[in-house]
Amino acid sequence: NAGVTQTPKFQVLKTGQSMTLQCAQDMNHEYMSWYRQDPGMGLRLIHYSVGAGITDQGEVPNGYNVSRSTTEDFPLRLLSAAPSQTSVYFCASGHYEQYFGPGTRLTVT
Amino acid sequence: AQRVTQPEKLLSVFKGAPVELKCNYSYSGSPELFWYVQYSRQRLQLLLRHISRESIKGFTADLNKGETSFHLKKPFAQEEDSAMYYCALRPLSNTGKLIFGQGTTLQVKP
Numbered sequence: 001n002a003g004v005t006q007t008p009k010f011q012v013l014k015t016g017q018s019m020t021l022q023c024a025q026d027m028n029h030e031y032m033s034w035y036r037q038d039p040g041m042g043l044r045l046i047h048y049s050v051g052a053g054i055t056d057q058g059e060v061p062n063g064y065n066v067s068r069s070t071t072e073d074f075p076l077r078l079l080s081a082a083p084s085q086t087s088v089y090f091c092a093s094g095h096y097e098q099y100f101g102p103g104t105r106l107t108v109t
Numbered sequence: 110a111q112r113v114t115q116p117e118k119l120l121s122v123f124k125g126a127p128v129e130l131k132c133n134y135s136y137s138g139s140p141e142l143f144w145y146v147q148y149s150r151q152r153l154q155l156l157l158r159h160i161s162r163e164s165i166k167g168f169t170a171d172l173n174k175g176e177t178s179f180h181l182k183k184p185f186a187q188e189e190d191s192a193m194y195y196c197a198l199r200p201l202s203n204t205g206k207l208i209f210g211q212g213t214t215l216q217v218k219p
Contacts, residue, residue: 033207040118041211043153043212044209045207090153100153
């Protein structure tokens with residue numbers, strides 16, 4: 001099992017550009033989520049999904065979109081990147097114990 | 110409000126010294142609490158959960174509902190314990206949603 005995979009590992013965007021962060025899991029977990037990690041702020045929940053076709057907002061959803069068309073994939077879309085979205089993004093899946101991906105380090109200039 | 114607070118950004122101790130990483134929470138129901146750890150260049154991973162009352166890598170954590178705390182303790186720190194530690198609360202029993210604290214970096218000096 002690959003567990004939770006994320007691509008890309010690193011990304012630099014200019015303000016206003018859009019992009020999609022990919023997340024996939026092969027553990028057949030219904031629950032998946034996206035977090036951002038910022039110094040002094042811990043991990044903050046962006047969006048989550050409790051199954052295919054069902055998504056909901058977390059603590060900091062503004063500027064991000066998600067969809068869940070399959071159990072395996074949960075992409076995170078940045079619609080118009082802003083410098084405030086410079087962060088490390090983690091995808092996780094699981095019900096009780098959360099399994100995390102390796103992270104995507106995003107810089108918006 | 111549902112909140113997890115880790116008051117220390119950095120905790121620095123010498124090898125062999127006792128360690129206590131503090132975690133306080135705010136939650137109106139019966140919480141489920143966890144400690145996650147992120148070692149350098151590794152993924153965030155579950156360290157322990159309050160419900161199983163286990164000891165992992167010498168670490169223990171007891172849920173104190175009266176003080177709304179879930180402090181992580183280890184009697185003798187090792188250099189390999191150096192990492193970022195996150196306390197997390199799960200507010201609903203039927204989802205995986207977690208609320209994390211700000212994290213504490215534990216630095217164990219030789």
